[in-house]
Amino acid sequence: MVWAIKFEVSDRNNPGFKLDPFDDRPSPSRSYGFSKGFWVDPSRQPKSAQQTTKKLVHDVFPLPGLNAVRQRFKDLVEEFEPGVHQFFPIDLRDKQGEPIGDNFYIFNCMVSMDAVLAKETGLELKHPPGEPPEYYFEAIFGRGEKVFISRPQIKGHHLWMGLHIRPHGSWVFVSDEFFAAIKKQKIKYLRSHPLHEAEIPWVAEDQIKPILDWEASQPFEKWCGASRLRKNILDQRGKLEL
Template identity: 30%
Template sequence: MAWCVMDRVDGPCRPENNFRRFEELLEKYYHEEMPEAQRARIRPQHAGAYWASVSGKFRYEVGSVVDHQVVEPLAPHEFPTEVALRKNYSTLGAWLELQLAIIAVDERLKALIEGLEPGVHRFWPLRLVKPNGQDFPARYYGIVIDRFLESFLPEATKPEAFEGGTEFYDGGGHLRKSDYRVRGVGNKAKYNAMVFSTAKIDGAHLWRERRMSNPQIFISDELKAAIDAAGLKIPTHYQVKTI
């Protein structure tokens, strides 16, 4: 079995936050430092569209096409160093869903992920700043999930559990389908009915599904068991079937 992790959550895994300082730095880069060739690739051509393109780099695979634009690699200046918390939280989850599609994990969860998949995913230090200007006491890291799979089996899943399947031609001229999504967000039974290929998962512990938009992030039974054993709080997650 495997587990899908929800990105639409509330509570300790989705604190109220903003990346205002980071957005200001991106805007400055867009207006003052960005090469013309790079600016020409951004549609529409304004700083807000650039922020959106950077956000997509944390969620989509490099080289994929999103909103008619090719997802480019993250540049060094596109990793935020701090996020502003809008409340004085006393506790937070080990896995945080933040603005700009950024995910942060605490030191304990980072160690679990790296123990199971060393060198697969990218981490960088991310400072959590409370409204009074002090740092949140626990250490967090942003994470880029760098494993993308195509393990969803629509042909083995009950039709009432999902929708989507937009047809497109890939670079090799082959007709494919993507943008599968659960039919009924938050309906546990629908998530439980979704079927994935054990062979295509091939021992992965943390990944995104290329052809799915909701859910998109998945963890293995092994990682889930390690998280439970450590008593870590992560966003709502539902078990899916594997065959």
């Protein structure tokens, strides 16, 4: 089984932090929630924040536009996939301005790949006139429908995000082994949904052919957002990984 997770957005899990000013020019880069799925510039991430409430600070929780995780969440991720994902240290202070004990980080899952079986899941293709096609994957968790993942495609992976097919919001897909470790460590306030594995290879021509056809016939500026972002990072850094 595979799971989709992200931090819980609720009053009990929002300790209410305000980010200290930081340089984010030329345009904001800090609104990716639980993860972006692609490399982000460490120099443009916030370095500190102060709490505006006296609520408990949990293991995984929201910051304005971002997330924060404790050291033990980072250690768990590094145990499964060392050196793969980004963790940006951030100093957190309580409402009185005193440092909060423990190390905290902004987490960014760095792996984006397609593994959702669109046909088997029955995802609906949306293609507004003049816009790139995309698969409707917004409220499917709430409807209780089954989502199928290609087992051969995810072999050896423990944390990843979708590329062309991803649910609305910053959901991170995780292996059953990683999810079991989260439960064992009692890391709380993560929303989760079970997904179903199938012994079906993920073949782009079978799963996202309308997207491939669109991008083959359109200029780069009209490609899907994920494809444009991926190419921009490759052009900028020459690689996608750390």
